[in-house]
Structure formats: C-alpha cells, structure tokens
Amino acid sequence: MSLSSIVLPDRRAAGWLLVALTSGVLASGSSVALLATSAWLISAAAAQPPVLVLMVAIVAVRAFGIGRGLFRYVQRLAGHDAAYRLLARTRARMTDRLEELAPVGLDLRRGDLLARLLLDVDCVLDLWLRVVLPVVVAAVTATATVALIGALQPVIGVQVGFAVLVACIMVPWLTAATARHAERSIAKGRGEVAARASESLQSAADLVAFGAVDDVICAFADADVRLAAAERRSAWSAGLGNALLVLCVGGATVSGLVVGSRSHLAGPTLAVLVLTPLALLDVLGEIPLAAQIAARVRGSLDRLREVLAAPRPATGPASPHALPRDRSLRVHGLRAGYGDGPDVLQVGDIDVPEGGRVLITGPSGSGKSTLAAVLLRLLDPRAGEVNLGGFDLTQLDSEKVRSAIGLLTQDCYVFDTSIRENLLLACPDASDLQLWNALHRARLGDFVERLPRQLGTMVGEHGARLSGGERQRLAFARLLLARHDVLILDEPTEHLDEETARALLMDLFGAAGSRTVVLLTHRPELVPYPLPQIVRLSRRTQC
Known part of the structure; x- marks a missing residue:
C-alpha cells in the first residue's frame, strides 16, 4: 500500500474538489472585482455625473458583494465534504494497515502510534484545504488580476506581475525554508508528548509506588518545552511570510500610484489601477501559511510512510487452502x-x-x-x-x-x-x-x-x-x-x-x-x- 493511494482523491472526492476550486476562484475573483468596481464607482461619483452612468457599477458592487459570500460558502461546503471523505478513507486504510502489522510488526510506543493515527492522518485535511486549494485559487485569481491591470496599463501590469511572482514563489520558498525543521519537529514532538502522556497515565500507580513521579514529570516537561519551541519557530516563520507579502503588495500599490500619476490617467482608471492590487493581499494571504503547513504535512506524511513501509510480519498465500476440520x-x-x-x-x-x-x-x-x-x-x-x-x-x-x-x-x-x-x-x-x-x-x-x-x-x-x-x-x-x-x-x-x-x-x-x-x-x-x-x-x- 503506497502513500499516494490513500491521500489522493477518488472520482467522487475529485469532483467535489473541482467544485470547491471553481467556487474559490469565483469567490476570490468577486473580492478583486468588488474592490476594483468600488474604486471606480467612488472616483466617478466624485465628479457628480448623471446617476444612470453609475447604475451598472452600483449593481455590479451588489452582485460581487453577494457573490463573494455565496461562492465562499459553496467552496467551504464542497471542499470540506471532499476532504472529510478523504480523511475517512485514509484513516480506515491506515487502521487496516495497522491491523496487518499488529501486534508484532509495530515497533512504536502506544502514544506515538495514536498520534500517527489521529494527528498525522489529519494532515490530509490540511493538504487539500489549506495547501492545494488556497495555492491554486490564489494563482488563478492573481493571474487574472494581473491580466486585467495589464490591459489598462501595461507598465503597472508588469510591476504587479513581478510582485505576484515574488509573493507566489520567493515568499513561500523562504517561509517553507525557515519553517521546515520546525514543522517536522512539531509532528515528531506531538508524538513524543502523546507517548509520554499515555505511558505516564497507564503506569501512574507504579510511578507513585516507586517514587519516580518527579523524573517522569521532568521528562514530560522537557518534551513539552521542545514542542513549544518548535511551535514558536513555526509562528515566527508565518509572521515573516506575512510581512514579506504585505511588502510585495504595498510595493506594487505604491509603484502603481507613481507610474499612474505620471501617465496622466483619468481619475477612475487611476483609482482602479492603484487600489486593485490591495485586493490581492487577501487572495495571496494564505500562500505563506500554505507553505508553512506544507512543511508540517510533509513531516506527518513521512511518519505515515514509515508505517506503510513496515514489512508485514506474516504474509498470506495467494490461494489459501481451506481450513481443515482437524484441530491437531x-x-x-x-x-x-x-x-x-x-x-x-x-x-x-x-x-x-x-x-x-x-x-x-x-x-x-x-x-x-x-x-x-x-x-x-x-x-x-x-x-x-x-x-x-x-x-x-x-x-x-x-x-x-x-x-x-x-x-x-x-x-x-x-x-x-x-x-x-x-x-x-x-x-x-x-x-x-x-x-x-x-x-x-x-x-x-x-x-x-x-x-x-x-x-x-x-x-x-x-x-x-x-x-x-x-x-x-x-x-x-x-x-x-x-x-x-x-x-x-x-x-x-x-x-x-x-x-x-x-x-x-x-x-x-x-x-x-x-x-x-x-x-x-x-x-x-x-x-x-x-x-x-x-x-x-x-x-x-x-x-
């Protein structure tokens, strides 16, 4: 049994993931369109034109506002349906695998084994809901936004496109590089803490009888301190990624303002070009977190791969003989x-x-x-x-x-x-x-x-x-x-x-x-x- 066979979606789950992806793109696109349309509407309304000139924009603002919430709801509904189906299938297959190995083929502590079956298997949810879907949605939406800005002003489009490339490639790479060791330590540390907690609770009476409680508590505290340190390093990496993302989007906005003001663009058009990149902050905001979570998911998948790769202690014949009646x-x-x-x-x-x-x-x-x-x-x-x-x-x-x-x-x-x-x-x-x-x-x-x-x-x-x-x-x-x-x-x-x-x-x-x-x-x-x-x-x- 390979790891890909239990984490990749089947046909039904893939269908729901496609619905979630489409809805996510429409929701993110509605957010960008809402800000762009609002920027044009406010700028155009300042010149006090006839109200009929603004009616289309007014209706569009309402439509994008309603559509953003509606499409986001569909995305969450479809995405979680697919992810939980995958989670149920993965946990069932991991349980079947553990049944094949138990009891003599499992060289793992009970708490660590429980952490792999629960916490590490849960990484399937993060893989699809917090890594794959956000990254694909952000990439598609950002590409469409850059194309829109480039159509209005090619120079600003190039600047925004460069900022998007940095935000989509350099920022997640740097975030993942700084979080890689911490995230793998988190997966291992959770297993260690769970193992020590399980063993301590099961042998509590013996530990009290032999006066070993203080030593066990110290060992448990050391494991918890290591886990907390890894989580702090992970949080620092997430903060670094968000800071770089704000810097990229802010830089694109400022450069757009400078170039647009020199190009003598009309006020509404300039407002659209300057403010639309700000909408990308919400669209691209999940990419640093996705890169961080991807490192954690990789660590959890490695721990699951160890279980899947463990040799079976007993193998069955391809064509087993019928069970004999004699019991000698x-x-x-x-x-x-x-x-x-x-x-x-x-x-x-x-x-x-x-x-x-x-x-x-x-x-x-x-x-x-x-x-x-x-x-x-x-x-x-x-x-x-x-x-x-x-x-x-x-x-x-x-x-x-x-x-x-x-x-x-x-x-x-x-x-x-x-x-x-x-x-x-x-x-x-x-x-x-x-x-x-x-x-x-x-x-x-x-x-x-x-x-x-x-x-x-x-x-x-x-x-x-x-x-x-x-x-x-x-x-x-x-x-x-x-x-x-x-x-x-x-x-x-x-x-x-x-x-x-x-x-x-x-x-x-x-x-x-x-x-x-x-x-x-x-x-x-x-x-x-x-x-x-x-x-x-x-x-x-x-x-």
Whole structure:
C-alpha cells in the first residue's frame, strides 16, 4: 500500500474538489472585482455625473458583494465534504494497515502510534484545504488580476506581475525554508508528548509506588518545552511570510500610484489601477501559511510512510487452502524472530492431538509469546513448519486461522464499558443466556449475579473495578464466546497469587472442555494436574 493511494482523491472526492476550486476562484475573483468596481464607482461619483452612468457599477458592487459570500460558502461546503471523505478513507486504510502489522510488526510506543493515527492522518485535511486549494485559487485569481491591470496599463501590469511572482514563489520558498525543521519537529514532538502522556497515565500507580513521579514529570516537561519551541519557530516563520507579502503588495500599490500619476490617467482608471492590487493581499494571504503547513504535512506524511513501509510480519498465500476440520497441532524444527534481529525461538517437535493438552514452559525471554504469535499467524517462521490439521499454517488464510485459534494473554484488554459489552465483542449476536453461560463456565457467573446491575455493571478503565483474577476470567469468558477450537493460554496467571492462579488454571482447563489447549507459562508448578506433554524452552536456544 503506497502513500499516494490513500491521500489522493477518488472520482467522487475529485469532483467535489473541482467544485470547491471553481467556487474559490469565483469567490476570490468577486473580492478583486468588488474592490476594483468600488474604486471606480467612488472616483466617478466624485465628479457628480448623471446617476444612470453609475447604475451598472452600483449593481455590479451588489452582485460581487453577494457573490463573494455565496461562492465562499459553496467552496467551504464542497471542499470540506471532499476532504472529510478523504480523511475517512485514509484513516480506515491506515487502521487496516495497522491491523496487518499488529501486534508484532509495530515497533512504536502506544502514544506515538495514536498520534500517527489521529494527528498525522489529519494532515490530509490540511493538504487539500489549506495547501492545494488556497495555492491554486490564489494563482488563478492573481493571474487574472494581473491580466486585467495589464490591459489598462501595461507598465503597472508588469510591476504587479513581478510582485505576484515574488509573493507566489520567493515568499513561500523562504517561509517553507525557515519553517521546515520546525514543522517536522512539531509532528515528531506531538508524538513524543502523546507517548509520554499515555505511558505516564497507564503506569501512574507504579510511578507513585516507586517514587519516580518527579523524573517522569521532568521528562514530560522537557518534551513539552521542545514542542513549544518548535511551535514558536513555526509562528515566527508565518509572521515573516506575512510581512514579506504585505511588502510585495504595498510595493506594487505604491509603484502603481507613481507610474499612474505620471501617465496622466483619468481619475477612475487611476483609482482602479492603484487600489486593485490591495485586493490581492487577501487572495495571496494564505500562500505563506500554505507553505508553512506544507512543511508540517510533509513531516506527518513521512511518519505515515514509515508505517506503510513496515514489512508485514506474516504474509498470506495467494490461494489459501481451506481450513481443515482437524484441530491437531504439530510443530517441527521451528525458528522465529522479529525483523532483522536474531532468532528468539527455537523448538524441536511438539505434537498436540485434537482436544489434547500441552504445557510449554521456560523463563521470560525464551520465546513463549513468540510461539503464540506464530501459531496465530501473526508472525511467519524463519525455518521449520507449523501444521494445523496436517496443513502448513503459512498455506492457510490468517483470518480463518485466528477464527479457529484463540489467545488469552497475561494482560488481556478490558474496555471501559459494561460486562455485557465486553463479552459481545467476541460474539455481537450472543443472547444474555449465552453470555451467562460463558460467565458461569469461566467461574465468574456467581460474582456477576451478586452485582447490583449484573451484566450492565461498568468495569472501569482497563477493568480497574475488577481484581486481576476477575479480569482474566472475564477475558476467558469472552474467549469462550468466540467459539475457538484451539485455546492458547499465554501466562494467564501472571500477577496473581499462587492460590488464585492455581484455581484459575483449574477452571480454565475445565471450561475448555474438548478444545485443544496450549498453556505457555514460566510457573509450571501452578498447573493443577500433570499434563501428557511438557516442552521446556531455554534462552540458550537463541542465536
């Protein structure tokens, strides 16, 4: 997926952008014509001619005044319609891309990733509404204005044309050159501030417990200071661009007055030639800002390009094989790792029959979670093979594999909503009876029945109103509702005391029924009864 494929407009959006461009030119042209006509009308009226001489100009002033507002409204309406369509499409495609990379293909901090998905994707709006449209509208209107002035007085037309060229080329170039570093720093700084804020809020309790709050606040303040400094440099660049623009337009006006006064032009004509360039100040006023924003957009697009260019950790076959009915698992000579790094997992043979149980144990860093990622088709193996029902996983559709194989991690995400809504994520059409059945099988039904609002009880942010064991049981009930045939339990007892952990494992194995279960843990002593197969991993298997 290329960057151009998600930021360029489709046919419908392009049509609305064309309407916005046409309306913008008509609105800006009406502004210039309004000032030119008003200048002629006031100058001509000073000589007190018959009123019929002024009637056409009077009507034209009214028409241009009404047209300017009307065309500007159409421009904003059409332009925002097209831009928001593009924004929705871009955000949807970026989300799809993140889904392809998650979770093992994203080497980004959570806050920075959120900033890219929200703030950096929003640059699509700025690209079209604040860069492309204003620049094109200004160029067309300024060209027409210079042609009008040149028709009345060629010398003044040349002077105004030179001022317009400087305003359209030199001013934005200088503005962009002075703002380039600042604008890229703003995009990066926003991601840094968002990342630090997200991490600080999520680990607030631990930071207080270990007395690290002051250090975190200082680091956050430093990131904020850097962002504020970049924004000040950006504002200085914008001010410089506006000052140069005023100088160009003012210079064209003064030079027009000097040349016109020496040419012995009629009063109304001289007024038109001198005052019309002033209307260009409003037309060209958005160009320095557009150049500044263009530098910011480029920085944001570079950050989006990094996400789009990231290699997929797991690739699917062009013609995937149908998902087999058999749910047996077999692993042989497996090696796996992340990116260009070393192997983090090496395992010999694992053979789990359908409905079987296997315990895979080893210290932290021995590759247990990497094995789970390979089994879920989130990561491609570097060597060896992994079979489901006798078929290589790499020859099966990833989505269908994950419909058959489910995962319960040590830190399953629980959303800040009700118990019912958390369960319905796994099966949106499930009835309350099915929800209660899953809760009771996860040994959480009695607890929920004692709650005042039962299924409607809010669990709090990250399940803060539940204990660690209750969060895991809620996540397991959600896993059961998804009707997976193979369950991977990756450190489900982490952060739990021994008694709670042992009881949780007993209940998990009981609720799994005839499903195939793969238990990954570094605490094998908590397993309530002996399992037929035990595989031990070691850090020494890494290369």
